[in-house]
Structures are given as C-alpha cells and as structure tokens.
Amino acid sequence: xxxxxxxxxxxxxxxxxxxxxxxxxxxxxxxxxxxxxxxxxxxxxxxxxxxxxxxxxxxxxxxxxxxxxxxxxxxxxxxxxxxxxxxxxxxxxxxxxxxxxxxxxxxxxxxxxxxxxxxxxxxxxxxxxxxxxxxxxxxxxxxxxxxxxxxxxxxxxxxxxxxxxxxxxxxxxxxxxxxxxxxxxxxxxxxxxxxxxxxxxxxxxxxxxxxxxxxxxxxxxxxxxxxxxxxxxxxxxxxxxxxxxxxxxxxxxxxxxxxxxxxxxxxxxxxxxxxxxxxxxxxxxxxxxxxxxxxxxxxxxxxxxxxxxxxx
Amino acid sequence: xxxxxxxxxxxxxxxxxxxxxxxxxxxxxxxxxxxxxxxxxxxxxxxxxxxxxxxxxxxxxxxxxxxxxxxxxxxxx
Numbered sequence: 001x002x003x004x005x006x007x008x009x010x011x012x013x014x015x016x017x018x019x020x021x022x023x024x025x026x027x028x029x030x031x032x033x034x035x036x037x038x039x040x041x042x043x044x045x046x047x048x049x050x051x052x053x054x055x056x057x058x059x060x061x062x063x064x065x066x067x068x069x070x071x072x073x074x075x076x077x078x079x080x081x082x083x084x085x086x087x088x089x090x091x092x093x094x095x096x097x098x099x100x101x102x103x104x105x106x107x108x109x110x111x112x113x114x115x116x117x118x119x120x121x122x123x124x125x126x127x128x129x130x131x132x133x134x135x136x137x138x139x140x141x142x143x144x145x146x147x148x149x150x151x152x153x154x155x156x157x158x159x160x161x162x163x164x165x166x167x168x169x170x171x172x173x174x175x176x177x178x179x180x181x182x183x184x185x186x187x188x189x190x191x192x193x194x195x196x197x198x199x200x201x202x203x204x205x206x207x208x209x210x211x212x213x214x215x216x217x218x219x220x221x222x223x224x225x226x227x228x229x230x231x232x233x234x235x236x237x238x239x240x241x242x243x244x245x246x247x248x249x250x251x252x253x254x255x256x257x258x259x260x261x262x263x264x265x266x267x268x269x270x271x272x273x274x275x276x277x278x279x280x281x282x283x284x285x286x287x288x289x290x291x292x293x294x295x296x297x298x299x300x301x302x303x304x305x306x307x308x309x310x311x312x
Numbered sequence: 313x314x315x316x317x318x319x320x321x322x323x324x325x326x327x328x329x330x331x332x333x334x335x336x337x338x339x340x341x342x343x344x345x346x347x348x349x350x351x352x353x354x355x356x357x358x359x360x361x362x363x364x365x366x367x368x369x370x371x372x373x374x375x376x377x378x379x380x381x382x383x384x385x386x387x388x389x
Contacts, residue, residue, distance in 0.1 A: 095375045129373035163373040164336065164347075201340040202367040260367070260384060261313050 043150055044282035046074055046084045046116075047191075049228030050248035052126065053110070054103040055092035059251035059264035062272055067110050069297055070249045070278060075115045081280070082149065084116050087228040087246060088124025088160065088193030090140075095130070104139040120147075124193040124229060125160040133161035144171055146178050151287045153182055157192040159207040165194055166208040176216055187287040190217065190225040195245065197238050200256040205230050214238050222288055230256070231264075232275070233294055244292060247277040273297040314383030316368075318360045328354040336372035339385065345371065360387040 048070060055063045074084065091103040104127070111119060121140040128136045133143045143158035155178060159167045179188065190196075196210035207213070217223045223241045231248035232255070251264040252275030268274055277296040284291070318324055328337055328348045335348045337356060348354045370381035 093373075093375055093378070125373040130375050160373070163334070164371060165373070201338070202369070204338075204369055204371055260365070261382065262379065 042282060042284050043082045044079075044280050045149075046077075046081045047087055047226050047246050047279040047281060048074070048084060048249060049087040049246040049278070050089040050124065050231055050250055051086065051107070052089055052092040052248070052250035053107040054094060054099070055250050059267050061267060063250060066249050066273070066276060066297070067107070068113075069273070070276075071111060071113050073295065073297060074278065075113070077280070080116050082116075083118035083120055084114060085120040085191055085226075086111075086122070087191055087226060088122050089126045089228060089248075090121065090124070090136075091127050092250075093126040093130065097131070097135070100131070100135050101139070104135060108139060120154075120156070120191070122156045122191055122193060123158065123160050125163070125165070128158070128161045129163040132163075133158065136161075144174065150283070152187045152189055152283060153179070154189045154191065155179070157190060157196075157213065159192055159194045159196070159210065162208075164208055165204070165206070167210070167213055169209075172209070172212055172216060175213065179216075179220065182220065184219065185221050187283075188217070188220050188223045189290075190223065192225065192227045194229045195227055195236075195243060196225060197236060197243060199230065199234070199236070199245075202257060203262040205256060214241060217241055224290055226279075226281070233279075244279075246279045247275060247294065247296075249276055249278065249297070252276065271298055316383065316385045318358065318385060318387045320360050320363050320387055320389045323357060323359045326356040326358065328356065333374055334372050335370045335374050335381065337368060338371040339366055339368045341366045344368075347372065358385075360385075363387050363389050 051067045053067055060066060090107050094100050094103065123133055123136040123143050128143060136143060143161050144156055146153065146155040155175060157167060157175065158171060159165055162168060182188065194207045195205055196207050196213050199205040218239050218241065221240055225241060225243045226246065227243065228246050230245050231251065231253035232245065233247055234245035236243045253262060254265060265275060277294055280293040280295060282291045330348045330350050333350065337346045337348060338344060342358065344356060346354050346356055364387055366385040368383055368385060370378060
C-alpha cells in the first residue's frame, strides 16, 4: 500500500520513537509494502473531527456544505482507508431534544455517502453533555468501547457524557480491565474528544480526571492518543504517550491561550476553508510507527484535498 | 467579555446563582472549581494575592451559549 505511508525510512532515521515530525515529504515515496514475516501490510485510517453539523453562524457561512465537502474529499483519496473515525462533536449542540435527534439523523445520512464502510464514532460535549449521551447512543451506539484492527488495540474513551468533562471511575476501571491482557509493548491507540492532559483548563481544554487515564496508560509503552475539541492540529507528549489533536470541519479556534477569549478564528472569504481539514494516520508493518498527514479542505473546492501541510 | 474587577489583597465573596440549570465556575489559576445548582447560592471566597488578569468560565457544559459563559477577573493594586 502506498500513499500516506511514504516517510517511514526518514522517520526511523529521525528516531524520536513512535510518532515523529517529517515535514514536507508528502508523496516522496510510493514504495509498496507487502506482507512479510506473517505481518499484514501497512494500513491507514482517517480521523475527522468536530463537524458540528447544525452549526450556523459567521465563523462558517458554508457550514451547510462543509461536512459534505469532507466526505467528498475522503472519497477522493487515492486509496480507501481501512476505516474513518469521528472524534466527537458530530453535531452542534441544541437545547431542543427533537432538533438534536434530527441533526444526528442528518449527520448519519451525509456520512453514509463515505465509500469506506467502517466508521467509528464517539461523542463530543455538543452531542452528549446535555442528555448524558442518550441521543448519541440511540443513533451511534456506545460512547466508550474498544476494538482490534490488524494488530493494534483501539480504545475509545468518553470524556463528555459527564457535563463536567470527567471520564469517571467506572469507565477508568473498564479501561484498565480492557488493557490488562495486553503486553506492555502492545501498540495501543486511544480516541477521545477532549485532551486528556491539561492543555488549557482556562479554556476548558482539559479532562477533569484525565490524569488518571494518563497514569493508567503509562503502563504501556506504545500509546498514542488522537482527540479533537480544540479545532486545530496540536501535538504533545506526556511521558511516552503522544497526544495529537485534529483540525475541525467547522471553524478553527486560536492557539491555546493566545488571546483572552476562546473565540472562533474569523471567517476569511478569500480562504473560506482555511484551517479546516482531516487527518490520515498510517501504520507501518511493525505497528509501532504512526505517520500523520494533515489534509486541508482549503483551496480545492474540496473535490480533492489540498496538499499536505506536513506529517508526523 | 465579562469582567470582574477586584482590588489586590481585598477579600471578596462571590454569590453565584442560576435560574435555569446547573452551571460551573472555574478559575484554574486559583484552583477554584465550583458547581452552581438551581435553587442554591454558591459562595466563593477570593483573596486576590497578585495583580493581573485571570480567566474564569463555566465548566459544566450547559448547551447553547455555553462557550460564551466566560470572562476575566482583573486584579489591580
């Protein structure tokens, strides 16, 4: 499989371990990796986040189209990902319960146009905090769960159904029980909505008991967390754990604490999709090196994704 | 943005109430994290120990307009 996996040799040379920066090499290598030693080929998945279906407002006058543009862009990728994952805030919050269900039905109908048949969902606070995830579960299933895919264990954590942004001890107990059978060097990917670490508690960019999850996850050596919520690409490490936030598909937010108020970056009619995009994550045959490619919706009419801005 | 002006070293007690649903009052830099329940008064004592600007926000996701429930505490000498 070629495409987003091309930077592996340089990544290994850079040697930061796990996930590393390898900017500007998108498309530099088209080597096809084949099954060897009983391992399966490389694969990749796509992370989409914070689509906020139902949002209306000046930060994105094209909000009624952006989700469809993202679907078209993912469908236009040269290769089909193994799965896509939506890391929360599928819909924009509404106090009207009927409208909440309507937005979830509409969201589901739009993403049904994705060619990739496997879609993983989790809620953001906009989907779940007002009814403790009830509507979300009705339309999309469990708010926390795990699954295995080609040698990687994936765990989905819900840090939004509690309106105070806590995971809760019951779910942490579940996580421990879920991971316990895995060896210390097992590759583990965690999907969640809010950052598990204190990125900017002053802006509500944190999880109340996220440190408990991080302490628990530290027992495994190869853990990577993908999350959303902050509407921008961001990369951070807590010990051995890498944390990667994705761009949103509704409007970008400013860098953490870069201004007094957390407010959307004003919409620019000259660049209507600037700051909007999604992420391709490729996994090499060792299952220990993840390569990230950030795709932008900008400047393309979204029929095709724009060139990658960098990769990790 | 909502601003609360305080004087350095002068203690204040904030009385917080809600008329609709549960909200929160969080000032991370002061380790203040309080819930505000309907029908109750939540009292928060602050002794401004240094001049500057601190951010506060509602940390209970409360629906439409939640992101607007934020402001600054400005402490002046």
